[in-house]
Amino acid sequence: MKGKFLVLIALAVLAAGLLAGCAGEEGKQATTTTPTPVKTTTAEGKKELKAAFVYVSPIGDAGWTYSHDLGRQYIEKVYGVETAFADNVAEGGDDERVIREFAEQGYDVIFTTSFGFMDATITVAEDFPDTIFEHCSGYKTAENVGTYFGRMYQARYLSGMVAGAMTETNKIGYVAAVPIPEVIRGINAFALGVKKVNPEAKVYVVWTGTWYDPGDEKDAAISLIDEGCDVIAQHQDSPAAQQAAEERGVYSIGYHTDMSKFAPNAHLTSAVWNWSVIYSYIIEQVMQGTWKSEQIWWGIDKGVVGLAPFNDAVPEDVRKIVEEEKQKYINGEVPEQYPFVGPIYDQQGNLVKAEGEVMTDEELLSMSFFVDNVVGEIPAASK
Amino acid sequence: MRSYLSPVISILASLAVVGVMLAVMGINPLEAYIVMFSRSFASRFGLAELCVKTTPLILTGLAVAVPLRAGLWNIGAEGQLYMGAFAASVVALYVNLPDFLAIPSMLVAGAIFGMGWAAIPAFLKAKFDLNEIISTLLLNYVAIYWVEYMVYGPMRGKEVYNFPFTDLFPDAATLPRFFGTRLHLGFLIAILAAIVMYHILKKTEFGFAVRVLGANPRAADYAGISRQKIIICSMLLGGMFAGIAGMIEVSGIQLRLRPAISTGYGYAGIPVALLASGNPLLVLLSASLFGFIYVGGSALQTTYSVPVAVVYVFQALIVLFIIGGQSLRRGDHA
Numbered sequence: 001m002k003g004k005f006l007v008l009i010a011l012a013v014l015a016a017g018l019l020a021g022c023a024g025e026e027g028k029q030a031t032t033t034t035p036t037p038v039k040t041t042t043a044e045g046k047k048e049l050k051a052a053f054v055y056v057s058p059i060g061d062a063g064w065t066y067s068h069d070l071g072r073q074y075i076e077k078v079y080g081v082e083t084a085f086a087d088n089v090a091e092g093g094d095d096e097r098v099i100r101e102f103a104e105q106g107y108d109v110i111f112t113t114s115f116g117f118m119d120a121t122i123t124v125a126e127d128f129p130d131t132i133f134e135h136c137s138g139y140k141t142a143e144n145v146g147t148y149f150g151r152m153y154q155a156r157y158l159s160g161m162v163a164g165a166m167t168e169t170n171k172i173g174y175v176a177a178v179p180i181p182e183v184i185r186g187i188n189a190f191a192l193g194v195k196k197v198n199p200e201a202k203v204y205v206v207w208t209g210t211w212y213d214p215g216d217e218k219d220a221a222i223s224l225i226d227e228g229c230d231v232i233a234q235h236q237d238s239p240a241a242q243q244a245a246e247e248r249g250v251y252s253i254g255y256h257t258d259m260s261k262f263a264p265n266a267h268l269t270s271a272v273w274n275w276s277v278i279y280s281y282i283i284e285q286v287m288q289g290t291w292k293s294e295q296i297w298w299g300i301d302k303g304v305v306g307l308a309p310f311n312d313a314v315p316e317d318v319r320k321i322v323e324e325e326k327q328k329y330i331n332g333e334v335p336e337q338y339p340f341v342g343p344i345y346d347q348q349g350n351l352v353k354a355e356g357e358v359m360t361d362e363e364l365l366s367m368s369f370f371v372d373n374v375v376g377e378i379p380a381a382s383k
Numbered sequence: 384m385r386s387y388l389s390p391v392i393s394i395l396a397s398l399a400v401v402g403v404m405l406a407v408m409g410i411n412p413l414e415a416y417i418v419m420f421s422r423s424f425a426s427r428f429g430l431a432e433l434c435v436k437t438t439p440l441i442l443t444g445l446a447v448a449v450p451l452r453a454g455l456w457n458i459g460a461e462g463q464l465y466m467g468a469f470a471a472s473v474v475a476l477y478v479n480l481p482d483f484l485a486i487p488s489m490l491v492a493g494a495i496f497g498m499g500w501a502a503i504p505a506f507l508k509a510k511f512d513l514n515e516i517i518s519t520l521l522l523n524y525v526a527i528y529w530v531e532y533m534v535y536g537p538m539r540g541k542e543v544y545n546f547p548f549t550d551l552f553p554d555a556a557t558l559p560r561f562f563g564t565r566l567h568l569g570f571l572i573a574i575l576a577a578i579v580m581y582h583i584l585k586k587t588e589f590g591f592a593v594r595v596l597g598a599n600p601r602a603a604d605y606a607g608i609s610r611q612k613i614i615i616c617s618m619l620l621g622g623m624f625a626g627i628a629g630m631i632e633v634s635g636i637q638l639r640l641r642p643a644i645s646t647g648y649g650y651a652g653i654p655v656a657l658l659a660s661g662n663p664l665l666v667l668l669s670a671s672l673f674g675f676i677y678v679g680g681s682a683l684q685t686t687y688s689v690p691v692a693v694v695y696v697f698q699a700l701i702v703l704f705i706i707g708g709q710s711l712r713r714g715d716h717a
Contacts, residue, residue: 052685058690058691058692059690083688084685084686084688085688086681086684086685086691087684087690089681089684090646091641092636092637092639092641092643092644093632093637093644094646094677096565097432097435097565097678098684100428101681101682102685104426104428105685115546116548116641119638139544178547179535179547180545180547181545365544366544366545368545379535
């Protein structure tokens with residue numbers, strides 16, 4: 001008796017929901033334009049663009065998603081694009097629904113900003129051939145799906161030079177996130193930068209296994225400082241490692257966006273993303289009707305990656321050599337893959353790339369070894 | 384009679400509180416609720432997504448509900464789900480089977496590993512009276528890290544650029560989908576599981592023993608019911624459902640194994656089971672409600688670009704109101 005009654009009530013709720021849903025269809029049509037307040041028309045009076053962003057983590061005030069959201073705000077302001085976003089979308093499960101919802105709502109361009117969104121992006125794109133999809137950091141494309149990424153290792157390399165020049169103990173700590181190629185590539189580029197200016201120094205890596213866990217990141221940084229590291233670099237989305245360095249009076253190198261405000265004394269510079277460069281390019285292509293599926297992987301010469309302003313503690317001669325190296329990219333004196341140009345040795349002393357040989361993009365994208373001045377292991381790395 | 388209304392009142396109350404919250408953020412709450420409903424019910428894709436999200440919740444709801452009826456707290460559905468997903472993935476990727484045997488074998492493997500993972504706390508509880516809340520909870524972490532270890536190491540795919548994923552499952556190892564949506568066979572399996580479990584609890588001797596033990600352990604002793612046997616059997620059944628949930632999640636939705644295959648389905652199974660008072664048929668309804676909260680929540684995100692925190696607060700408030708309402712109701716009877 002009791003059970004039946006509950007079932008009846010629940011069914012009534014469901015029925016009410018269905019009715020509301022049907023009624024809502026018309027209501028929705030009428031109201032879809034109200035939620036997003038910004039409405040601007042481009043100077044040429046072209047069709048107003050709508051762009052949606054799917055983020056893997058909460059936006060917060062630092063980190064990967066935050067850097068993408070700065071790019072979103074930029075194109076909204078500069079191009080008058082109407083934008084929307086959904087943050088903290090789970091890869092492999094909820095992503096397909098969220099991407100599809102944006103496509104159904106008529107967004108012209110949908111940016112999916114995590115590697116794990118790759119399959120879902122491709123799947124939804126098949127059903128919406130007139131919608132443009134842009135997937136960050138993946139390798140699958142389609143006629144209406146392009147990919148984009150930045151050669152962050154170039155900025156990592158330059159920031160490694162700063163660290164190598166500033167260390168006195170010749171021990172540099174690196175709080176690493178999750179052992180995927182992007183993170184490993186960043187560590188290696190950083191270490192090659194250290195080696196360039198200071199062949200004696202070593203980079204000590206500690207993994208947290210997480211993208212965002214301020215507690216663990218801080219503990220990892222402190223353990224590195226206790227071991228004698230006097231410069232701390234990091235990969236995670238929070239500035240916890242910077243704050244640990246600030247508290248302990250050592251130097252730090254930030255990542256994603258300028259982290260100086262979290263550690264004004266410790267922070268030497270950050271390797272930063274400037275996604276607005278790529279987003280502007282893509283939006284312009286779409287507006288001009290010249291968009292086509294591309295695999296964009298731009299570097300420091302285009303300004304997608306770069307260094308945040310230096311701390312006053314960084315002496316003039318260090319700034320000068322870093323600037324010189326940076327100019328090499330801009331002037332095309334070195335290949336885009338630089339510093340991954342031989343001779344490169346792995347931790348066991350094996351020659352990975354002979355003198356003058358350049359690593360291919362494919363090799364960079366699937367990197368799974370450490371260079372010889374890195375101390376630490378890659379967890380469960382498959383060879 | 385009024386106590387039966389408590390879930391409905393709880394839901395309405397939480398809608399009202401969240402409505403105030405939305406209004407403060409400059410969003411018309413009525414319009415927002417219409418968006419949530421229409422996205423979940425008024426389109427083919429919305430309905431399919433509702434079912435997709437409800438499927439694992441039904442199974443993890445059962446995973447908690449069955450032991451709950453015997454007076455046990457299974458906080459370990461999350462870990463059991465991961466172990467089920469792991470076993471199913473191993474079968475999908477490494478065992479050579481005729482196509483028609485792939486899915487059944489994965490289902491059996493998932494069920495057995497889910498059961499096996501629940502067997503540890505079940506045995507410890509039956510034999511040494513070790514608190515099952517602690518043991519099931521802690522084993523979750525072991526299972527999650529086990530899957531992580533496997534996908535970073537031995538099971539890492541060849542076509543994934545060294546990312547921590549396995550390769551995609553072969554077609555024969557993926558659940559059939561319907562109507563051009565993500566709705567898959569797993570939904571039917573979950574419903575069937577709930578119906579069968581309902582009858583087992585209601586009609587069989589075992590079901591009777593479970594209910595007696597849950598209602599009054601001493602009465603169970605007098606009735607000659609073996610506590611140990613019921614503890615172990617109900618926990619194993621629970622683990623089996625969670626293991627099946629894991630198998631369905633990888634072969635129906637993810638199509639490969641990766642580190643985070645569950646967005647907390649195992650934990651969400653607890654309020655799902657509580658709201659249903661451990662009744663398997665009501666689990667179908669409470670799981671749908673939670674599925675709706677998830678799907679509607681992401682509709683709010685994509686429509687209003689509200690930060691995800693708002694959606695979480697919304698979901699948490701609904702759960703709080705519902706559980707609060709439940710305990711008030713229990714208070715009525717005490």
